[in-house]
Each structure stands twice: as C-alpha cells, then as structure tokens.
Amino acid sequence: MTEETLLKVDHLKTFFRTKTGILPAVNGVSFALKRGEILGVVGESGCGKSVMSMSILKLIEKYGGKVQPGSSVVLEGKQLLDLPEKKMCDLRGKEIAMISQDPMTSLNPVFTVERQMVETICRHTDMNKIQAREHALSWLKKVGIPETEKRMKEYPHQLSGGMCQRVIIAMALSCEPKVLIADEPTTALDVTIQAQILDLLRKLRDEVNAAIILVTHDMGVVAGMADNIMVMYAGKCVERGTKHQVFKQSLHPYTQGLLASVPRMDRQEDKLYAIPGNVPDLTQKHEGCIFRDRCNQCVGKCAQAAPPQFLVESGQSVRCWLYEDKAVEVCDE
Amino acid sequence: MKKYILKRILIMIPVFLGMTALVFFLSNMTPGSPVDAMITPEMGVEDVEQLRHEMGLDQPIYVQYFKWLERLFQGNLGYSYRTSNPVIKDIGERIGPTLILTLTVLVVSILFGVALGVLAACKPYSIWDTLASGLSFIGSSMPGFFIALVLIYFFSVKLRWLPTGGMYTSVTSNSFSDLMRHMVLPTISMSLASSGNYIRQTRSAMLEVMGEEYVKMARAKGLRERVVLYVHALRNAMLPIVTCIGMSVPGLVGGSIIIEQIFGWPGMGTLMVLSVTYRDYPVIMGITMYITIAVLLTNLLMDLLYAVLDPRIRN
Amino acid sequence: MKNHAKARNVFFRDAVGRFVRHRVAMVSLVVLVLEILAILLLPSIMDLDPYTSTPGKFNAPPDGQFLLGTDSVGRDVFARIVYGGRVSLSVGFIAATIGALIGVPLGLLAGFYDGLVRSVIMRLVDIFMSFPALVIQMVLVTVLGASARSLMLVLGFLGWTGYTRLVYSKVLSVREEVYVEAARSTGAPNRMLMVKYILPNAMAPVFVTFSFAVAGNILAESGLSFLGLGVQIPTPTWGNMIRDAQTLSTLMLRPWAWIPAGIVLVVTVVCINFVGDGLRAALDPKIKI
Numbered sequence: 058m059t060e061e062t063l064l065k066v067d068h069l070k071t072f073f074r075t076k077t078g079i080l081p082a083v084n085g086v087s088f089a090l091k092r093g094e095i096l097g098v099v100g101e102s103g104c105g106k107s108v109m110s111m112s113i114l115k116l117i118e119k120y121g122g123k124v125q126p127g128s129s130v131v132l133e134g135k136q137l138l139d140l141p142e143k144k145m146c147d148l149r150g151k152e153i154a155m156i157s158q159d160p161m162t163s164l165n166p167v168f169t170v171e172r173q174m175v176e177t178i179c180r181h182t183d184m185n186k187i188q189a190r191e192h193a194l195s196w197l198k199k200v201g202i203p204e205t206e207k208r209m210k211e212y213p214h215q216l217s218g219g220m221c222q223r224v225i226i227a228m229a230l231s232c233e234p235k236v237l238i239a240d241e242p243t244t245a246l247d248v249t250i251q252a253q254i255l256d257l258l259r260k261l262r263d264e265v266n267a268a269i270i271l272v273t274h275d276m277g278v279v280a281g282m283a284d285n286i287m288v289m290y291a292g293k294c295v296e297r298g299t300k301h302q303v304f305k306q307s308l309h310p311y312t313q314g315l316l317a318s319v320p321r322m323d324r325q326e327d328k329l330y331a332i333p334g335n336v337p338d339l340t341q342k343h344e345g346c347i348f349r350d351r352c353n354q355c356v357g358k359c360a361q362a363a364p365p366q367f368l369v370e371s372g373q374s375v376r377c378w379l380y381e382d383k384a385v386e387v388c389d390e
Numbered sequence: 391m392k393k394y395i396l397k398r399i400l401i402m403i404p405v406f407l408g409m410t411a412l413v414f415f416l417s418n419m420t421p422g423s424p425v426d427a428m429i430t431p432e433m434g435v436e437d438v439e440q441l442r443h444e445m446g447l448d449q450p451i452y453v454q455y456f457k458w459l460e461r462l463f464q465g466n467l468g469y470s471y472r473t474s475n476p477v478i479k480d481i482g483e484r485i486g487p488t489l490i491l492t493l494t495v496l497v498v499s500i501l502f503g504v505a506l507g508v509l510a511a512c513k514p515y516s517i518w519d520t521l522a523s524g525l526s527f528i529g530s531s532m533p534g535f536f537i538a539l540v541l542i543y544f545f546s547v548k549l550r551w552l553p554t555g556g557m558y559t560s561v562t563s564n565s566f567s568d569l570m571r572h573m574v575l576p577t578i579s580m581s582l583a584s585s586g587n588y589i590r591q592t593r594s595a596m597l598e599v600m601g602e603e604y605v606k607m608a609r610a611k612g613l614r615e616r617v618v619l620y621v622h623a624l625r626n627a628m629l630p631i632v633t634c635i636g637m638s639v640p641g642l643v644g645g646s647i648i649i650e651q652i653f654g655w656p657g658m659g660t661l662m663v664l665s666v667t668y669r670d671y672p673v674i675m676g677i678t679m680y681i682t683i684a685v686l687l688t689n690l691l692m693d694l695l696y697a698v699l700d701p702r703i704r705n
Numbered sequence: 706m707k708n709h710a711k712a713r714n715v716f717f718r719d720a721v722g723r724f725v726r727h728r729v730a731m732v733s734l735v736v737l738v739l740e741i742l743a744i745l746l747l748p749s750i751m752d753l754d755p756y757t758s759t760p761g762k763f764n765a766p767p768d769g770q771f772l773l774g775t776d777s778v779g780r781d782v783f784a785r786i787v788y789g790g791r792v793s794l795s796v797g798f799i800a801a802t803i804g805a806l807i808g809v810p811l812g813l814l815a816g817f818y819d820g821l822v823r824s825v826i827m828r829l830v831d832i833f834m835s836f837p838a839l840v841i842q843m844v845l846v847t848v849l850g851a852s853a854r855s856l857m858l859v860l861g862f863l864g865w866t867g868y869t870r871l872v873y874s875k876v877l878s879v880r881e882e883v884y885v886e887a888a889r890s891t892g893a894p895n896r897m898l899m900v901k902y903i904l905p906n907a908m909a910p911v912f913v914t915f916s917f918a919v920a921g922n923i924l925a926e927s928g929l930s931f932l933g934l935g936v937q938i939p940t941p942t943w944g945n946m947i948r949d950a951q952t953l954s955t956l957m958l959r960p961w962a963w964i965p966a967g968i969v970l971v972v973t974v975v976c977i978n979f980v981g982d983g984l985r986a987a988l989d990p991k992i993k994i
Contacts, residue, residue, distance in 0.1 A: 111606075114610055116606070116609050116610060119609065120606075146612055146613075146614060146615070147612060148612065149609070149610055149611065149612035150610060150611040150612030150613075151612055154610070154611075155607070155610040157603055157606065157607055157610070158603075159603055162602065162603040162604060163603045163604055163606075163607045164604055164607070165604040165607075165608065165622050165625075165626070166604070166626065166700075166701070166702060167625050167626055167699065167700060167701060168622075168625075169701075176611075176613070177611045177612075177613075180611065180612055180613060181612060212701040212702070214701070214702045225607070228611070229611075404828055405828070405831055405832050405835060408828070408829070408832040409832055409835070409836055412832065412836070412841070416841070416844055416845065416848070417844070527975070527978060527979070527982070528975060530978070531920065531924075531971065531974045531975040531978045532971055532974075532975075533924050533927055533928060533931075533967075533970065533971070533974070534928075535927075535928065535931050535947065536947060536967040536970065536971060539947065539950050539956065539963065539967070540964075540967070542956065543956060543957075543960070547956065547957045554953070637834070637835075640834070640835055640836055640837040640838070641837070641838075643837040643839075643840070644837040644838060644839030644840065645839075647837075647839055647840070647843075647932075648839070648928055648931065648932060651932060652951070662840070662843065663843075663932055663934075666843050666844070666847050666934060667933070667934075669847060674844055677840075678840055678841075678844070681836075681837055681840060682836070685835050685836065685837070686835070689835060
C-alpha cells in the first residue's frame with residue numbers, strides 16, 4: 058500500500074436553507090484518504106455523514122444543499138468543487154462510486170439488473186453492449202451471485218436485499234473506482250447478510266485497491282473493517298484516529314458513549330448504555346461545545362467556547378476541552 | 391401475467407353489471423312505460439295486459455334486466471323513437487367522428503401535459519413551474535364550452551382563420567387537411583381542460599420519483615442528468631400517469647358531448663343531446679351502453695399498459 | 706383525551722396560519738367573499754330586475770342605464786349575472802353538501818369495517834367513477850325535469866364518490882392510531898369510535914373535497930344549463946346566459962351578452978379551486994384529488 062494521499066477533504070461545509078433557518082449539516086470536516094485505505098465515518102443519524110458523502114460527489118445541490126465556498130475536495134490533485142458539472146458527471150461512478158443505504162430501493166424497479174449494469178459500464182468505458190454484458194456477468198460472479206445468467210435478467214423486486222446490495226456493489230466496482238463511498242451499506246440488511254457483505258467489500262477492496270469511505274452508525278461495523286476512524290457529531294469531526302487508538306483509548310465523551318452503547322457478548326450487563334438526549338437542532342445557535350447538553354464530563358470551559366481539534370498523539374485528535382493540557386498541537390480553527 | 395389479465399377482466403364483470411344496471415333502472419324510472427305509446431283507444435284492459443305480457447313488462451324487474459342484457463349482447467338495442475332507425479345504426483354512423491376527436495384530444499393533451507409536467511418538476515418553483523401549475527389550474531377551472539366560444543370568437547369570427555364548426559366544409563370536400571382545420575378549435579378547447587390534470591399528475595409523480603433512492607444512485611453512477619430524468623425517473627413516473635389517464639377517460643367523454651354540440655361535430659355527443667331533448671330513450675340507453683363499454687375497454691387497456699410498464703405486476 | 710383535543714386545536718390554529726400565508730388562496734377567498742356579498746346585496750341596493758324586458762331596448766350595448774347592456778329580449782344582463790350567481794352558487798354549495806352527507810358516512814363505514822361492507826361500497830365508487838358523470842346527469846335531469854332543484858339533487862347524489870374515496874383512505878390510517886385503540890380497549894361501541902374518535906380526525910379531506918366539489922358542481926350546472934338541459938329560462942344562470950352565444954349573431958355582434966357571464970363563471974371557479982388548494986396545503990398536502 059502506498060502512502061500517497063488519494064482524496065483530501067478540507068474544511069468541507071455544507072448547509073441547507075430551511076424554514077427555521079440555515080442548517081449547517083456538515084460544518085468544517087477535514088480528512089485525507091490514502092489509496093486502499095478504509096476510513097470508517099461514525100455517528101448518529103442526522104450528524105451529517107450522508108450529506109458529507111453527497112457533497113464529495115457534488116450531488117448535494119440537487120437535494121437542496123449548498124457547499125460553502127472555502128471548502129475543498131481534492132482527488133489526485135484535482136479540485137472537484139471547481140470542476141464543471143460535465144466533467145464531474147464523467148467522474149462519478151468512474152473514479153468515485155457510491156453504495157447506498159437501502160439496497161431494496163436503490164435499484165430502479167422497472168429495469169433489469171442487466172440493463173442497469175450495462176448502462177453503467179457503457180457510460181464509463183469504451184466497451185460495446187456485448188462486452189459490457191460479459192463484464193457485468195463476471196462482476197456479478199465476483200460478488201457471489203449464484204445463477205448469474207438468470208439473475209441478470211431479473212428485476213430488482215425478484216432479488217433479496219442482500220442480493221440487491223451485491224448487485225449494487227458489483228455495479229459500483231465494475232468501473233474500478235479509486236474511491237468507494239459506502240453509505241450505511243449494511244444497515245438495511247439482516248445480521249448474517251451484513252457480515253457477508255462486509256467480507257465481500259474487504260475482499261474486493263484488496264482486488265481493486267480502492268479506498269473506501271465506510272459511513273455507518275454502527276461501531277461494530279467499523280471495528281471489523283476500518284483502518285482509521287472518524288467520529289462525527291452535529292456536522293463536525295469530534296474524534297479521529299486509527300482504529301486501534303479509537304477503540305482502545307477513546308478520548309471524546311461522545312465516542313466513549315458510542316462504544317458503551319455497543320452490546321458486548323463478553324460481559325454481563327443488565328442494561329444497555331444509551332447516550333442521553335438527542336441530536337441538537339442545528340438551525341439554532343449554540344454557545345460553547347455543541348455536545349455539552351449530553352455530556353457527562355463537562356467542565357467550565359465547555360459552556361464558554363466551542364473546543365478546537367486537539368492533536369493528542371500521533372494520528373489521534375479530539376475536539377474536547379478535557380484534552381487541552383495534553384494537546385501536542387491545535388489543529389484547526 | 392395471464393393471471394393478472396384474467397383478474398382484471400373478472401373485476402370488470404361486477405363493474406359492467408353495475409353500470410348496465412344503473413342505466414337500465416335509470417331508464418325505467420322515466421315516466422310512462424313503452425306500452426303507453428302503443429295503446430290505441432280501441433284496446434281493452436285485457437289487450438293492454440296482453441301487450442305488457444308480450445313485452446315482458448309483467449315480470450319482476452330483475453328478470454327484465456337480464457332479458458334486456460340478453461338482447462344487448464345480440465346487438466339489439468331497439469329502435470329510435472325519433473328516426474325509427476335501429477339504434478345500432480344511428481349510433482354506428484356517429485362513432486367514427488367521436489373517436490377521431492376524442493383520441494386526438496387524448497394524444498394531444500397527454501403529450502402536452504406530460505411535457506409541461508416534467509418541465510415543471512425538473513425546476514420546481516422556477517418560472518416554468520409556476521407557469522405550468524398556473525396553466526393546469528386555469529385549464530381545469532375553465533369550462534370547455536366557454537373556452538370554445540372564446541376561441542370561435544377570436545379565430546373564426548374576428549380573424550377568420552378557422553371554421554366555426556362542422557367536420558368538413560362541404561359534403562364533397564372530405565380532404566384530410568380540411569378535417570384538420572375543423573379539428574383545431576375543438577381539440578384545443580378540450581385539451582386545455584384535460585391536460586391540466588396530466589400536468590399536475592406528472593409534476594407530482596416526477597417530484598416523488600426524483601426523491602427516490604434509485605434516482606440518487608443513477609446520478610451517483612455518473613449518468614447524465616438527461617438520462618436520469620427521461621429514462622430513470624420518467625419511466626417510473628409513467629406508472630401513476632397511466633392510472634390518471636385511465637381515470638380521465640370518463641371526463642373526456644363527458645367533455646366531448648358539450649364540445650361536439652358547440653362545434654356541430656357529427657358525433658355521439660350531438661346525438662346524445664338531441665336524444666335527450668327528444669326523450670329518445672332507446673338511443674340514450676344505447677349511447678350510454680356504448681360509453682360504458684368504451685370506458686371499460688380503456689380501463690383494461692390501461693391495466694395492460696400498467697403491466698407492461700411495471701415488472702412488479704407482471705410476474 | 707383532553708390532550709388529544711388540545712392537539713387538534715393546535716393543529717387547526719397552525720392550519721389557519723398556513724392558509725393565511727397561502728397568498729393566492731387568501732386573495733381568492735377575499736374575491737369570493739366580495740362576490741357573495743355583491744350577489745346578496747346588490748339587487749336591493751341597485752334595484753336590479755333580471756326578468757322584465759325593457760321595450761325598445763333589445764340587444765342594447767352597455768350604457769348608463771344597463772351596465773352590461775341587454776339581451777335579445779331586452780333584459781338587463783348585469784342583473785341577470787347577479788341573480789344567476791345566486792342560482793349557480795347555491796346549486797354548487799347545496800349539491801356539494803348533499804354529496805358530503807352521502808359520501809362521508811360511506812367512506813367512514815368502508816374504512817372502519819373490513820370485508821363485505823368495504824367491498825360493496827368501494828366497488829360502487831369504482832362504478833360511479835368510471836362512468837362519465839355528465840351522461841348520467843343529463844339522463845337524470847331529463848327524468849326529474851330540468852330545474853335548479855333537480856340539478857342540486859342530481860349533482861349531489863352523483864357527487865359523493867370523491868368524499869368516500871378520500872375519507873376511506875384517511876380512516877384506514879386514523880383507525881390504527883393509538884387513541885382509537887385506547888378507546889376501543891375501554892369498550893367504546895363502534896358507532897362512538899367512528900363518530901367521536903375517527904371522524905374528527907378524518908375531516909381534513911372532507912373540507913378539501915367540499916371546496917373542489919363546489920367548483921365542480923358549478924361547472925357541471927353551467928355545462929348542463931348551457932346545453933339547455935339545466936336551469937331553464939327565464940331563471941338566469943351563468944350557463945344559460947352563455948348559451949345565447951350559440952346563435953352566431955350574439956356570438957359575433959353582442960359579446961356583452963355572454964362574455965361577462967363567462968368571465969364571472971371562470972373567476973368564481975378558479976377562486977374556489979384556489980381556496981381548495983390552499984385548504985389542502987394547510988390541512989394535509991398529501992391529499993390527492
């Protein structure tokens with residue numbers, strides 16, 4: 058694995074105009090992704106994970122969001138946010154592909170699997186329909202779909218959720234993208250299927266050497282998959298580190314809460330831990346740390362100012378006043 | 391697929407029986423029985439009873455209904471009071487012009503309505519959207535006959551561009567272009583009202599479909615926006631639109647009655663108005679039956695089209 | 706249960722707020738109110754007479770005496786429009802009310818009871834909806850005799866399907882609500898469940914349908930009167946006034962005899978439809994007519 062940076066996201070800010078005010082869904086997220094790396098992005102629903110994915114693909118404007126000037130998304134030296142729509146359109150699916158949350162609704166119900174796969178392949182390669190069909194067939198085999206010939210002629214409603222997700226993965230990887238954004242790829246699936254799909258993703262990552270941004274709310278999913286982890290809360294990255302760092306010595310109270318709320322088989326627990334409270338209303342102005350209301354380790358400073366990102370040790374940083382003293386460096390803002 | 395078609399046909403049977411029963415009992419409510427017209431002063435009470443018996447009028451009403459259905463299936467709709475022709479002949483002469491007009495209107499208003507609806511949905515809250523929504527609203531709020539009269543006033547009377555009515559200028563001139571000239575105004579007056587419905591339905595169907603996950607995926611796959619809209623989204627939005635087309639056919643038939651009357655179009659609409667004014671019940675019932683069958687057939691056609699468009703119904 | 710009633714009040718307060726913010730609907734409502742006031746008050750204020758012919762004033766163009774001129778038998782066109790509005794609007798409102806009185810209970814029953822009751826009612830809706838309304842209206846009006854009263858009855862008795870369809874689908878969702886379950890578990894009889902708990906929460910589609918039905922009925926009345934099968938001369942309605950334009954000389958030479966009536970008709974129907982649209986936006990944007 059080379060160490061060069063493939064995708065670099067800097068100060069990404071995306072907001073929505075709503076009736077009750079401006080909603081900063083993604084509020085200054087930065088990260089770098091190396092070739093072949095799997096980055097786990099973790100957070101509750103509504104923390105801006107999906108908006109972030111859609112912003113990287115520059116599709117968020119179609120859904121009413123707006124990327125703020127000053128944000129930057131650079132893929133192999135190309136600034137995507139300055140790219141004209143036509144170029145960006147060529148790039149989507151070819152260099153950055155996406156797998157979505159709900160496989161059952163992500164395939165067009167009125168077209169066969171074959172048509173949807175061939176359409177994607179023909180869009181991004183020079184293959185003709187027949188070659189594209191062969192290519193599709195081989196990818197469907199790779200993702201472990203039995204009776205491929207028959208399945209290809211079927212419509213999405215004839216496939217199970219797991220099968221649909223396999224088709225979507227095959228479709229996303231068939232053009233060998235450099236980055237794969239997997240937005241909650243297993244949430245809608247049965248637990249047994251979840252493991253299979255994750256295994257498949259890991260295996261194919263090795264084959265295509267694509268970097269994966271694995272967006273999930275499930276700590277368990279990233280535990281098995283990710284190299285690095287970014288924890289998001291209310292549109293901001295609150296903690297970042299290697300998987301080992303985040304799991305073994307999580308710093309941010311929110312991360313600790315997330316970890317505590319994962320059920321453990323090796324311990325006898327009477328009650329599952331849940332972080333108190335709800336995700337705050339982002340259209341309102343917040344004084345101080347935005348996690349303050351739900352935090353059990355508040356200090357005086359929390360109410361006064363929002364904490365910056367403190368780099369605590371090599372590779373691990375956290376957005377929390379508790380670590381001000383231990384900080385090696387203050388990263389941003 | 392076979393099972394689906396069979397099911398749709400089976401569902402049509404109670405609807406058909408219901409509609410025919412409605413027509414039958416309605417015409418039975420009319421004051422005076424058919425016998426009254428045949429009674430002559432020299433007939434005694436027994437003779438009248440005899441006549442009633444011969445005509446089956448002494449039987450219970452549901453027996454009469456099934457007898458009537460039987461005759462109906464044999465193509466026997468009785469004789470017109472007004473012209474004394476067999477009803478089937480009077481109607482037969484009029485089916486052609488009505489079909490030409492209504493089908494043209496159907497095609498024109500669907501094309502126009504769907505195109506504008508898609509345009510409105512692509513750029514919601516833009517000027518196009520406001521225009522399309524406004525047009526659809528005004529279109530469905532305007533009575534067709536008033537539109538027709540205003541159009542005649544401007545285009546036929548003031549500008550003298552188009553004929554005021556009829557199907558051909560004279561009996562001898564039955565060229566296609568002449569027919570077209572006569573069709574412009576009736577088609578516009580009827581299409582304005584019916585396309586309003588399609589604009590609204592298309593817009594809301596497209597907006598709904600465009601929020602779907604598979605549209606997001608199609609975009610994320612890098613498909614061009616044109617392909618996303620016209621292939622992926624519209625193809626799915628067609629499903630509710632087809633339902634809406636099926637449901638709009640009865641309204642179209644109703645609208646054609648008034649429009650035919652204004653433009654003196656020699657179709658079933660004018661015959662219907664004429665028959666109602668003359669209380670020519672056999673013809674009224676005949677036309678109603680014809681319309682019933684036409685509506686049921688279009689419904690079946692729409693069901694089939696639906697199955698063609700939606701694989702989830704097909705298998 | 707008190708909370709529930711309170712929630713409903715809050716809902717209606719919000720709905721009124723949403724309606725008031727719907728600018729087109731508000732303007733339409735104002736226009737309609739002004740129109741109704743004019744129809745009610747103008748005849749006595751201006752001493753209008755829609756029936757009497759003025760000798761020597763046949764087909765007169767608008768002047769100081771007759772704002773919109775006179776028709777072919779010398780009657781005041783403006784007075785006829787005002788009086789015609791009384792007929793058209795009352796036919797529209799009364800027929801829509803009759804339709805609601807039939808359609809709402811049927812929708813309630815169809816939504817509440819599964820099985821035979823539902824099948825029969827909904828199949829009836831299918832039958833009525835797949836039939837060109839105008840055709841039955843023509844036949845029925847002929848049978849009953851053409852008059853404003855029979856129009857009200859006919860349009861009302863044929864206009865229930867819209868209510869039934871929408872109330873039915875609303876009831877389907879409302880009856881699964883917790884408060885209905887709660888009431889049911891306390892042993893409330895079905896009738897009480899329907900009238901006290903389900904109906905009030907299924908009223909949104911009724912209001913919306915009512916306004917669209919009024920507009921539809923006014924259109925149907927004018928259509929039938931235009932064909933000469935509705936309200937009969939000398940009683941004026943907008944439809945039978947426009948009928949005058951069927952003669953080419955009126956159409957060509959005397960636009961005042963039919964265009965104003967048509968414009969008033971269109972404006973009225975457009976405004977009622979806008980109010981209906983505003984109601985839908987305010988009460989339940991998901992309602993599809």
